[in-house]
Amino acid sequence: MSEYEPKVVCFSCKFSWGYLVDEAVLSRKIEHWIPIICTGKIDTTHIMDAFEKGADGILILGCPEGDCHYQDGNYEVKKRVYLLRRILESMGIEKERSKIVFSSDPEGSRIPGLVKEMKEKLAKLGPRRRNALAGKMSQKEAIKTGGRK
Amino acid sequence: MWKTEATGIAHTEMAVRQCLPPCQIKCPINEDIQRTNVLISLLPDDPDLAKDGIIQISEYLYDKNPFFNICGYICGICELECNYLKKGGAIKRRLLKRFLSDVYTKHLRELGKFEIVKNKEKVAVIGGGPGGLMCAYHLSKRGYNVTIIEASNQLGGALWLVPDYRLPKDVLQTTVENLVRIAGIAVRYNIRLESGDLTLEKLKKEGFKAVFLATGLPYPRVLTFEGQSVEGQDLSGVMYGLNYLYEVSHGNIAPDYFKDKKVIVTGGGNVAFDVARSVKRQGGEVTIVCLECEDKDCKDGIPADEEEIRGAWEEGIRIVYSRGVRKIVGQNGKFKGINCPTCVSVFDEDGFNPKFDCTDCITLVGDILIITIGQAPDRPLLQKEDLLDERGRLDIDHLTLQSLSKPWVFIGGDVRKVGFMIEAMGEGLVAAESIDRYLRGVDMKEGRRRDYEAYEIPIRRDYKPEPEVPWMPPEDRMHFQLFEKGFTLKEAIEEGKRCVTCGPCLSCKACVSIGFQKSLSPVEVDVARCSGCGHCVYVCNYYSAHLISSGGKIVSATDMFRCKSCGMCVVACPSEARRMVDDNTAERIATVYSSLV
Numbered sequence: 001m002s003e004y005e006p007k008v009v010c011f012s013c014k015f016s017w018g019y020l021v022d023e024a025v026l027s028r029k030i031e032h033w034i035p036i037i038c039t040g041k042i043d044t045t046h047i048m049d050a051f052e053k054g055a056d057g058i059l060i061l062g063c064p065e066g067d068c069h070y071q072d073g074n075y076e077v078k079k080r081v082y083l084l085r086r087i088l089e090s091m092g093i094e095k096e097r098s099k100i101v102f103s104s105d106p107e108g109s110r111i112p113g114l115v116k117e118m119k120e121k122l123a124k125l126g127p128r129r130r131n132a133l134a135g136k137m138s139q140k141e142a143i144k145t146g147g148r149k
Numbered sequence: 150m151w152k153t154e155a156t157g158i159a160h161t162e163m164a165v166r167q168c169l170p171p172c173q174i175k176c177p178i179n180e181d182i183q184r185t186n187v188l189i190s191l192l193p194d195d196p197d198l199a200k201d202g203i204i205q206i207s208e209y210l211y212d213k214n215p216f217f218n219i220c221g222y223i224c225g226i227c228e229l230e231c232n233y234l235k236k237g238g239a240i241k242r243r244l245l246k247r248f249l250s251d252v253y254t255k256h257l258r259e260l261g262k263f264e265i266v267k268n269k270e271k272v273a274v275i276g277g278g279p280g281g282l283m284c285a286y287h288l289s290k291r292g293y294n295v296t297i298i299e300a301s302n303q304l305g306g307a308l309w310l311v312p313d314y315r316l317p318k319d320v321l322q323t324t325v326e327n328l329v330r331i332a333g334i335a336v337r338y339n340i341r342l343e344s345g346d347l348t349l350e351k352l353k354k355e356g357f358k359a360v361f362l363a364t365g366l367p368y369p370r371v372l373t374f375e376g377q378s379v380e381g382q383d384l385s386g387v388m389y390g391l392n393y394l395y396e397v398s399h400g401n402i403a404p405d406y407f408k409d410k411k412v413i414v415t416g417g418g419n420v421a422f423d424v425a426r427s428v429k430r431q432g433g434e435v436t437i438v439c440l441e442c443e444d445k446d447c448k449d450g451i452p453a454d455e456e457e458i459r460g461a462w463e464e465g466i467r468i469v470y471s472r473g474v475r476k477i478v479g480q481n482g483k484f485k486g487i488n489c490p491t492c493v494s495v496f497d498e499d500g501f502n503p504k505f506d507c508t509d510c511i512t513l514v515g516d517i518l519i520i521t522i523g524q525a526p527d528r529p530l531l532q533k534e535d536l537l538d539e540r541g542r543l544d545i546d547h548l549t550l551q552s553l554s555k556p557w558v559f560i561g562g563d564v565r566k567v568g569f570m571i572e573a574m575g576e577g578l579v580a581a582e583s584i585d586r587y588l589r590g591v592d593m594k595e596g597r598r599r600d601y602e603a604y605e606i607p608i609r610r611d612y613k614p615e616p617e618v619p620w621m622p623p624e625d626r627m628h629f630q631l632f633e634k635g636f637t638l639k640e641a642i643e644e645g646k647r648c649v650t651c652g653p654c655l656s657c658k659a660c661v662s663i664g665f666q667k668s669l670s671p672v673e674v675d676v677a678r679c680s681g682c683g684h685c686v687y688v689c690n691y692y693s694a695h696l697i698s699s700g701g702k703i704v705s706a707t708d709m710f711r712c713k714s715c716g717m718c719v720v721a722c723p724s725e726a727r728r729m730v731d732d733n734t735a736e737r738i739a740t741v742y743s744s745l746v
């Protein structure tokens with residue numbers, strides 16, 4: 001198990017995280033990093049896809065409560081992730097594998113640490129049961145098509 | 150760049166300019182308030198690191214408004230229309246600008262001259278107040294050779310009459326002297342039109358192809374009652390507010406000049422409050438008497454700013470509302486008091502036309518009377534230059550400010566219509582555009598009349614209350630130093646964040662300019678997929694997503710002026726009918742996901 005290194009996809013809102021530094025520079029320090037204009041723009045399918053493509057965890061860094069430039073995008077993603085966790089759990093993806101942090105860090109210097117911290121937790125949790133998602137693909141499709149087959 | 154279904158609003162340039170945030174519509178020069186609020190909110194929290202950003206934002210503002218730093222002290226007109234007013238208090242835009250001013254005013258001295266090729270005609274601007282300077286600045290930037298003709302020995306006009314506790318003199322001095330230096334404007338001081346041999350005709354002979362006349366309102370208005378001048382205005386102890394403020398500004402009045410004196414100030418405007426509060430600072434016991442009533446929302450409400458009234462009240466100034474002055478009482482040539490009937494109505498359909506009930510009359514006793522009921526233009530000058538019509542009004546086109554008798558003369562600022570500093574500046578801007586059009590020989594009016602449209606406040610879960618602005622306690626502020634504390638960097642960032650950016654993205658583009666967005670991605674609706682369920686309408690905080698009837702079915706549509714390209718409707722859509730054009734988020738996600746394997 002010692003060589004197992006979890007892969008964490010990190011979404012971060014551009015309005016609160018790392019906007020003062022060059023994105024390319026910060027990119028080199030953060031693996032699988034996706035700066036996004038608003039965390040409210042993160043779709044459930046984006047999260048599902050990440051797990052499907054092999055991510056072990058998802059970290060979403062949003063604006064502090066009440067600070068969303070697009071009014072309520074951070075609350076929207078929180079709602080979405082909380083609801084999605086129930087479904088993910090039914091697929092064997094533990095709730096620890098999705099995490100939301102609402103804070104602000106214009107320099108982005110805390111992001112690598114937050115990713116590292118999540119990786120360590122996931123390492124303790126162990127690798128994801130790879131086939132869990134495959135068996136439940138029909139459910140995922142159902143979510144993608146909004147319940148329509 | 151917009152490619153959306155034809156709602157008929159996203160096409161023309163005219164329409165683009167017509168939608169603005171309410172604050173920017175209120176501002177006579179339509180300052181880019183939203184954009185700069187956003188940029189302030191994204192400053193680093195380290196003051197040294199923030200300095201560059203502050204200067205960048207300031208330079209952006211300075212380009213259009215070379216007085217923005219002064220606005221930061223005395224103009225908050227935009228706050229009156231802020232959508233946030235009803236949700237916890239207007240965004241403190243004035244203090245945000247004062248925050249920028251604290252850094253930028255000093256920086257002005259280091260600023261180099263604009264590199265402008267001055268290959269256009271000579272234009273004269275008569276009067277170096279805010280209106281004249283604004284006009285001169287913008288004409289100069291367009292390559293005209295501008296000369297300001299100033300009657301006094303300093304630029305700034307009536308701004309010099311604003312007491313120091315509201316606008317420090319060094320801020321004003323630094324601003325005006327650098328403005329003419331940076332923009333390369335020539336100034337002739339101590340020259341008055343129509344006194345000596347200077348006339349408009351003479352200027353024309355000198356080679357000036359156009360003139361902007363912004364001579365302001367240099368004389369105080371005398372006190373009248375029912376159309377007649379009230380007697381006794383020549384008594385010892387009676388003075389005019391305008392003259393008093395001039396003397397205060399020039400340091401000609403001793404700090405305790407009014408000690409143990411009862412001073413009555415007549416007038417309900419901001420200038421009357423400037424007078425009253427200055428007198429109080431010089432030891433007087435002050436009573437303000439005004440025609441208007443206390444309720445500002447009423448048609449006859451007091452015109453002074455709420456902050457002024459609050460400040461005066463805190464400082465122990467008594468305000469007597471709804472009273473006029475019928476008689477000035479004197480004894481042995483000295484002022485003794487005034488006789489004040491109730492004012493039952495100030496304005497009627499024809500405008501200012503006060504009515505009184507003389508059966509209800511009080512007498513106020515005092516040692517000094519300061520009349521501050523408005524100002525008057527230099528009428529003889531306007532008459533001699535033949536700029537008035539047969540009814541004695543300015544004979545000009547009020548859209549272009551062009552004189553109807555002398556088409557090369559343009560008139561604006563307080564001399565046309567009394568107003569706030571920024572209104573005079575707005576007219577300076579209009580005059581600059583008019584003069585440019587006149588000298589280029591193009592249509593004077595085309596495309597200039599605009600009806601702006603604003604939107605309501607976006608929906609959000611929590612609106613934040615306005616920050617407390619600390620004033621020195623009244624007992625500690627009986628001097629002419631600033632009594633209002635400006636924002637710290639941290640407070641400015643917080644206040645910038647509070648702005649909910651109600652205006653359309655097209656008028657702002659802050660996020661594009663700093664590289665957050667590649668472009669403003671419009672949202673496109675695939676009508677074939679859309680089932681008209683309305684999820685997008687529910688999730689949109691900007692009233693942009695809405696349902697329309699199209700081809701016999703209900704589908705959703707996007708109002709591109711309201712859309713902020715946040716993508717929340719795209720995410721909420723259960724049938725993937727909405728997508729963002731020109732958006733690279735999906736590619737970015739795909740790239741990252743492909744690296745997972």
